[in-house]
Amino acid sequence: MTETDAVVWVADGLAAEGLDYGERLVERLTGQGLRVERRDLTTATADDIPGGRLHVLSGGSTSVNDASGWMPRGMAVTRLLVEAAQRGEHAVIGVCLGSQMIAEALWPGQGSVRAAGRIEVGLTEVRWREDERTDDGEQFVVPVFHYEELDPGPLLEGNAHVVADNGHSPVQGYRYGPRIWGVQFHPEFGPADVRRIVLHHRRTIETYHGDVRDALNSVDRYASSWNLAPFTRLVQHALQQA
Numbered sequence: 001m002t003e004t005d006a007v008v009w010v011a012d013g014l015a016a017e018g019l020d021y022g023e024r025l026v027e028r029l030t031g032q033g034l035r036v037e038r039r040d041l042t043t044a045t046a047d048d049i050p051g052g053r054l055h056v057l058s059g060g061s062t063s064v065n066d067a068s069g070w071m072p073r074g075m076a077v078t079r080l081l082v083e084a085a086q087r088g089e090h091a092v093i094g095v096c097l098g099s100q101m102i103a104e105a106l107w108p109g110q111g112s113v114r115a116a117g118r119i120e121v122g123l124t125e126v127r128w129r130e131d132e133r134t135d136d137g138e139q140f141v142v143p144v145f146h147y148e149e150l151d152p153g154p155l156l157e158g159n160a161h162v163v164a165d166n167g168h169s170p171v172q173g174y175r176y177g178p179r180i181w182g183v184q185f186h187p188e189f190g191p192a193d194v195r196r197i198v199l200h201h202r203r204t205i206e207t208y209h210g211d212v213r214d215a216l217n218s219v220d221r222y223a224s225s226w227n228l229a230p231f232t233r234l235v236q237h238a239l240q241q242a
Helices: 023-031 071-086 097-106 152-157 191-200 202-207 212-225 229-241
Strands: 006-010 014-016 036-040 054-057 091-095 113-128 138-150 161-165 173-176 180-183
Touching (some): 023 054, 054 097, 097 180, 152 161, 202 212
Parallel strands (some): 091 180
Antiparallel strands (some): 113 161, 161 173, 173 180
16 A cells, blocks of 8 residues: 655635646646645545645645635544644644644734735735744745735734734745644635636636736746745745655
8 A cells, every 4th residue: 555645624715717626736746746636625524634754734725714615624633633743743734724724723813813904915025034933035936816914913922933924914935833834825826726726716816906907917026936935835844854
């Protein structure tokens, strides 16, 4: 029997027509030579969690603050994954919604996830700090698509370390201990994916005070600077401790 290296937990919704939030995560992890298993987070149960050195929670369409539907079950699984990571059994990475679910599991009811002033969508720059104790950092171009964000207050009070930020969001990435990571951006998507996301979610972008044309222009402006380094680095950091 083939042992699983990484489990991708896929939340609800489509990033774009024909593209769910788990597909690129599976592709990128497989591209790093990992043996990957895909699981549906919306139907997951706490008594059916497979083994793996790394568990990755995807983005999705439901707010972590939604107390109905699949979210309570998804949060129960997330809490178990986080608790196991704290015991040193594996590493956990959350992407966008996944990062918010991890934050809520770590600091329940503390308001760690809040509405953003406006949507952030397209390609943009973030500052990534290998050493969170310094203000210096490396600039990366990453895909973004979120209208809720992480509040730095509860995270910092809860001993998390902010490892990535930009002018829009004070928490673009965080680490809690050596094995738990969350990123608000989508390091798994490429520029062509972002263009598809923008066109697919025109109405959502406008509803949350965004500009579709600006989002498409950001793809043109930054596409040549995009690469998979943020995703590769994130996975390597997590697996070093797994």
